[in-house]
Amino acid sequence: MLKNPSPIAVKKICCIGAGYVGGPTMAMIAKQCPHIQVTVVDINQQRIDEWNSEELPIYEPGLHEIVSECRGKNLTFTTDVDETIRDADMVFISVNTPTKTFGVGAGRAANLEFVEKCARKIAEVSIGHKIVVEKSTLPVRTAEAVKTILSNSTTGASFDVLSNPEFLAEGTAVEDLISPDRVLIGGENETAINALVEVYANWVPRERLLTTNLWSSELSKLTANAFLAQRVSSINAISALCEATGADVDEVSTAIGTDSRIGPKFLKASVGFGGSCFQKDILNLVYLCEYFGLPEVAQYWEQVVTMNDHQKQRFVNRMVRTMFNTVSDKRIAIWGFAFKKDTNDIRESAAIYVCRDLLMEKAKLAIYDPQVKPEQMRAALESVMQDENGELNAMKRELLDNNVQYCDNGAAAADDAHAIAVLTEWDEFKDCDFEAIRDSMKQPAFVFDGRNLLKHADLCDKGFTYFGIGF
Ligand SMILES: NC(=O)C1=CN([C@@H]2O[C@H](COP(=O)(O)OP(=O)(O)OC[C@H]3O[C@@H](n4cnc5c(N)ncnc54)[C@H](O)[C@@H]3O)[C@@H](O)[C@H]2O)C=CC1
Ligand SMILES: O=C(O)[C@H]1O[C@H](OP(=O)(O)OP(=O)(O)OC[C@H]2O[C@@H](n3ccc(=O)[nH]c3=O)[C@H](O)[C@@H]2O)[C@H](O)[C@@H](O)[C@@H]1O
Incomplete structure (x- = not known):
């Protein structure tokens, strides 16, 4: 928990990337912070058109209601990337970071091409001071590269970089965003960290706003997903043994999940985990x-x-x-x-x-x-x-x-x-x-x-x- 609330009041937020994360997270910020103008930009015109229509590009219980409530007031979806970045105090990068399919690290490393393009675009069009927030899931130490690109801006703009990974799960995004277990904010500059803390503090209890250094924040996101997936693979491994021995995996899950050190969540055996992450x-x-x-x-x-x-x-x-x-x-x-x-x-x-x-x-x-x-x-x-x-x-x-x-x-x-x-x-x-x-x-x-x-x-x-x- 931070001792000093920030004197910086964020008024305009730009989010680059109108996907499964950018759309719902920004809709929630717009809903909870009527005093902040939130604009989500994307290079994909069709996606933006869908966000502006009655048939949103993603299905998520409760999302349509929030978007309908805020759109046209303090929530905007547009392809006008340059102008929106220039106008904002805080810019979230929420673009896709898929597995690389070519070159060094193919099949394993994250493809950071889209994140780098965002950083270069921010450097190119910004004026004044901006807080740049990594919302995408990124390899630990990516902020170093983002800072280097931003520091080469020739417009005279200055920047702080924060890491604020997203922990929502699809299907429960709205619930997860309204009441997150925690919001993680990593950074170096306390004023910048506080500015983002104050945004979330509009609805998230302060004890759930965790602040760390940049690298811990970046690595915590990968670690959280690895631990969750590991639990699914662990119970699925046991499911194979159950089939061979006459044990019942749902009974085993209940039996081990009642141990408070293990806990009941993420112990549902299945045909295998999926999802983009x-x-x-x-x-x-x-x-x-x-x-x-x-x-x-x-x-x-x-x-x-x-x-x-x-x-x-x-x-x-x-x-x-x-x-x-x-x-x-x-x-x-x-x-x-x-x-x-x-x-x-x-x-x-x-x-x-x-x-x-x-x-x-x-x-x-x-x-x-x-x-x-x-x-x-x-x-x-x-x-x-x-x-x-x-x-x-x-x-x-x-x-x-x-x-x-x-x-x-x-x-x-x-x-x-x-x-x-x-x-x-x-x-x-x-x-x-x-x-x-x-x-x-x-x-x-x-x-x-x-x-x-x-x-x-x-x-x-x-x-x-x-x-x-x-x-
Ligand atoms: N899908 C999920 O539930 C979660 C995803 N994440 C992470 O969040 C990040 C985004 O994931 P999703 O929202 O699922 O991806 P997505 O693929 O749904 O959306 C990304 C959007 O970014 C846009 N984009 C790419 N480059 C751009 C650029 N240069 N300028 C403007 N727009 C650009 C794309 O057109 C696309 O609409 C990833 O790093 C992912 O790992 C984190 C937590 C949950
Ligand atoms: O980084 C991300 O993208 C997100 O990844 C997961 O969220 P998500 O993939 O949307 O959904 P989960 O509920 O985690 O389910 C993932 C997969 O595991 C499977 N699963 C989950 C739990 C379980 O007990 N058993 C099981 O097979 C699900 O069916 C699904 O295919 C994490 O839960 C989120 O915290 C994280 O933000």
């Missing part, structure tokens, strides 16, 4: 460890990703094995494509890899997700089936064209199917008319529940052959 951030951590000459530490963390890949493969293998060692020409209903419920985000979703592997077994997929559009699913499947030159061979194109159907609801997907694979834990799947679904399916009617979402005993009573994860 866990894998990317762990691989980034692995790369950093190797870079700093710590190969054993790198190997330790890499295993979390290896285990996750194994879990997805294990799920498909179990399906194929159970269905008499062939799924060729069999219709399989895929229930859910998003990487978790209550989001339309499919980045790194386990469903992409499960669908790819089932297609390669020549299964016929009938996919349904309540929030994901068919064109999103098609693009993801096409991308994951391309070779390293970005090409699709004739066989794979034919599979994508002829063996994938996109459906309007779970029952339609299951109609005439040999099996249902539950890949996202959408609540609506729990309330289906399972008797009607069973009657519409081929017998035996298999259910492979990759989320342990459905009532196991109930489905067995209704005549399904049910398999969950970890029992």
Whole structure:
């Protein structure tokens, strides 16, 4: 906790990047701080148009209401990057930092191209003093590079750099932003730190505003994601042992989660974690460890990703094995494509890899997700089936064209199917008319529940052959 509140009162905020983080975080600041003008900029005109429309580019419970309340008052979405930066006291960088796909560190290091472009743009157009805030998840010591670029500005502008990583989870972004466990602010200059503390203090209790040095803040974000993903991989590893021994992973989770030193969260066994960040951030951590000459530490963390890949493969293998060692020409209903419920985000979703592997077994997929559009699913499947030159061979194109159907609801997907694979834990799947679904399916009617979402005993009573994860 800081002793001296800041004398600087932030009046205008610019956020570069109108994505899953920039959009919701800035909407929340606008809602909680009516005295601050918040402008979110992006180079993607379509995204900005969507933020200005009634159909927002991201689905997040409660977000639409907040955007509608603030848009046109103190919340603006625009592509006018230069003018907005010039006008602001504080500039957040909230652009994507994907895994590098080329050159040094390909497949591991973070691609910092977009962050660097932002820093150069800020240096180029700024006048006066600006506080630049790293909101994107970045490798530890990125602020050094940002400071160097900014210090080469020729406009006479001066800068402070802060790190303020975001901990929201998709699907619960609004709740997480209203009541965060903590807000982390790393920096060197106390006045700049205080300026950002005062923004959050409009709604976050001061004891939850943690301040650290820059490098601790940057590294804490990667560490938090690595620990969370590690818990999922740990319980998924145990789920394999449960299947082999007759133990039940949900019972094991409850038993260990009641130990207050372990705690109950993030112990839900699944078909594997997805999302744009866990894998990317762990691989980034692995790369950093190797870079700093710590190969054993790198190997330790890499295993979390290896285990996750194994879990997805294990799920498909179990399906194929159970269905008499062939799924060729069999219709399989895929229930859910998003990487978790209550989001339309499919980045790194386990469903992409499960669908790819089932297609390669020549299964016929009938996919349904309540929030994901068919064109999103098609693009993801096409991308994951391309070779390293970005090409699709004739066989794979034919599979994508002829063996994938996109459906309007779970029952339609299951109609005439040999099996249902539950890949996202959408609540609506729990309330289906399972008797009607069973009657519409081929017998035996298999259910492979990759989320342990459905009532196991109930489905067995209704005549399904049910398999969950970890029992
Ligand atoms: N998605 C999530 O739930 C979370 C993401 N993060 C981190 O936040 C960062 C952003 O993630 P997302 O919002 O998911 O990414 P995103 O891909 O949804 O959005 C990034 C936006 O930045 C824009 N952009 C890129 N370069 C630009 C430039 N030079 N000028 C203006 N706009 C530019 C892109 O057009 C895109 O709309 C990443 O570092 C991610 O690791 C952190 C916490 C949660
Ligand atoms: O940096 C980020 O992007 C964010 O990454 C995660 O958030 P998110 O990926 O949105 O969602 P999670 O709830 O963490 O779920 C990630 C994946 O793990 C899976 N999961 C989660 C928990 C669990 O017990 N079991 C499990 O399989 C989910 O289904 C999902 O596929 C972190 O929870 C956020 O704190 C962080 O800000």
